[in-house]
Amino acid sequence: MTKPNILILMCDQMQARRMGFVDGIAYTPNLDALAAEGVHFTNAITVHGQCVPSRCALMTGMSPHECNVMVNYGFFNHCGHLTTKNRTFVNVFRDAGYTTAHFGKSHLGSPLKTMGFDVGECLDGHFPKGHEPIERIRVHEELHSQGIDSTQGEWPQTSTHYKYLKQGLDWLTNHEPGGKPLLFMFDTNLPHPPFYFEDEWRERFKPDEMVLPKSYYEETFEGKPAFLKKHVERGPHKLESESKLREEMAQYYTMISAVDKACGQVIELFKQKGLWDNTVVLFLSDHGDMMGGHRFTRKGTMPYEELYNIPCILKLPVGMASRRKTIDDVIVSTDFGAALLELAGIEGPEPFDNNDMVRALHRDHAPEDGHVFFEHYAAWWGLHPFYGVRTATMKYVRYYGDDNTEELYDLAKDPDELHCVAFDPAYKKQKDKLAALADDWWARTCGQSVDFYESDAFRYNLNRPEGAVTV
Numbered sequence: 001m002t003k004p005n006i007l008i009l010m011c012d013q014m015q016a017r018r019m020g021f022v023d024g025i026a027y028t029p030n031l032d033a034l035a036a037e038g039v040h041f042t043n044a045i046t047v048h049g050q051c052v053p054s055r056c057a058l059m060t061g062m063s064p065h066e067c068n069v070m071v072n073y074g075f076f077n078h079c080g081h082l083t084t085k086n087r088t089f090v091n092v093f094r095d096a097g098y099t100t101a102h103f104g105k106s107h108l109g110s111p112l113k114t115m116g117f118d119v120g121e122c123l124d125g126h127f128p129k130g131h132e133p134i135e136r137i138r139v140h141e142e143l144h145s146q147g148i149d150s151t152q153g154e155w156p157q158t159s160t161h162y163k164y165l166k167q168g169l170d171w172l173t174n175h176e177p178g179g180k181p182l183l184f185m186f187d188t189n190l191p192h193p194p195f196y197f198e199d200e201w202r203e204r205f206k207p208d209e210m211v212l213p214k215s216y217y218e219e220t221f222e223g224k225p226a227f228l229k230k231h232v233e234r235g236p237h238k239l240e241s242e243s244k245l246r247e248e249m250a251q252y253y254t255m256i257s258a259v260d261k262a263c264g265q266v267i268e269l270f271k272q273k274g275l276w277d278n279t280v281v282l283f284l285s286d287h288g289d290m291m292g293g294h295r296f297t298r299k300g301t302m303p304y305e306e307l308y309n310i311p312c313i314l315k316l317p318v319g320m321a322s323r324r325k326t327i328d329d330v331i332v333s334t335d336f337g338a339a340l341l342e343l344a345g346i347e348g349p350e351p352f353d354n355n356d357m358v359r360a361l362h363r364d365h366a367p368e369d370g371h372v373f374f375e376h377y378a379a380w381w382g383l384h385p386f387y388g389v390r391t392a393t394m395k396y397v398r399y400y401g402d403d404n405t406e407e408l409y410d411l412a413k414d415p416d417e418l419h420c421v422a423f424d425p426a427y428k429k430q431k432d433k434l435a436a437l438a439d440d441w442w443a444r445t446c447g448q449s450v451d452f453y454e455s456d457a458f459r460y461n462l463n464r465p466e467g468a469v470t471v
């Protein structure tokens with residue numbers, strides 16, 4: 001049987017709930033149609049709530065602390081990035097005879113070829129070009145000290161999106177399969193800040209009609225880590241005003257509609273070329289945006305659903321079926337590469353030899369003990385390292401740095417994560433069990449202390465000579 005093609009449609013900073021068939025406000029007809037044809041995973045969790053670690057983990061199938069990329073390079077002198085030592089799931093597809101192509105953002109700090117792609121173009125944005133890793137982070141810090149946010153890249157957001165979309169569509173139009181299956185990844189930088197209105201959908205989304213999250217109004221921060229309240233009141237996560245938030249949310253929706261339209265164009269081309277029926281499609285984002293949740297903006301340093309629950313749609317090729325159309329099993333982004341390999345009938349080497357995503361397709365119900373792990377380390381606005389575990393109904397978080405505290409949420413009763421029950425005696429038994437699970441994961445995957453991660457050897461990636469990148 002001919003191996004299926006793989007189409008990965010990836011976007012940036014999109015919350016799970018911002019699809020038309022989920023929230024009723026978003027306008028995403030192409031994603032709605034994809035979900036109708038495929039399977040919607042409602043509890044897909046990214047292993048990390050920020051760009052580079054999330055993307056590196058997706059590619060390698062390893063958690064950020066396992067692939068040594070825990071921070072967006074540049075933050076706090078960390079310059080960890082993937083190198084040829086890291087094998088990606090795309091490398092495995094290429095070795096199995098696939099043509100592999102990538103167009104758009106990668107943000108992996110490494111050339112596409114190193115990541116396993118035969119062809120493509122990428123925006124490995126967020127750094128001035130022409131600098132080696134250690135020098136680049138110095139440039140980054142210098143700009144930051146001058147009050148310049150160099151994380152916003154060198155190009156306007158919108159032209160970047162359309163540039164790589166056009167390049168991808170052009171390549172795909174001219175691509176002759178030659179009997180080889182195709183892995184094609186379109187990876188857009190939208191809907192990343194700075195937010196703006198995509199004109200085509202401006203009239204559809206009125207700021208005063210936006211529905212703000214319940215936690216925007218009701219968050220008290222009682223019983224939560226102290227830094228959260230400080231950040232929201234004084235720090236870089238502070239919202240300017242409700243009207244600004246409403247405007248940003250409307251802008252966010254227009255950018256998501258642009259993502260949707262682009263996905264529709266790629267899908268249409270797959271159909272025109274006769275590839276569609278034998279193609280596995282995965283739509284996802286690298287993480288979400290707080291978008292007013294708990295009165296935060298942006299991302300990083302907090303473990304909430306707005307960031308960690310990502311959109312996830314899987315379309316299977318003709319001849320394969322899922323027992324459910326909507327799957328609420330918790331699954332994690334480090335499983336996605338392994339799942340794509342399994343669906344293509346390719347035996348993946350470790351860690352691509354095991355995943356729960358495909359198993360979920362064959363189940364009628366989520367397993368009672370289903371759980372996944374996640375982590376964060378640091379972002380520009382602070383070093384607040386944590387790891388945690390998410391089940392279908394609970395979330396536990398352990399802060400292992402100076403914060404030295406815990407969070408626990410009963411998501412079944414409190415989906416907005418307003419009431420931290422980590423220190424509620426009624427939840428002690430559940431907390432102890434989840435804490436033991438999370439601690440065991442951290443120990444057996446060689447999780448380390450802050451001192452280790454703050455050592456120069458780790459931050460400067462000094463043991464990785466081939467890590468010198470040209471982006």
Ligand SMILES: [Ca+2]
Nearest residue numbers: 012013051286
């Ligand atoms: Ca991102």
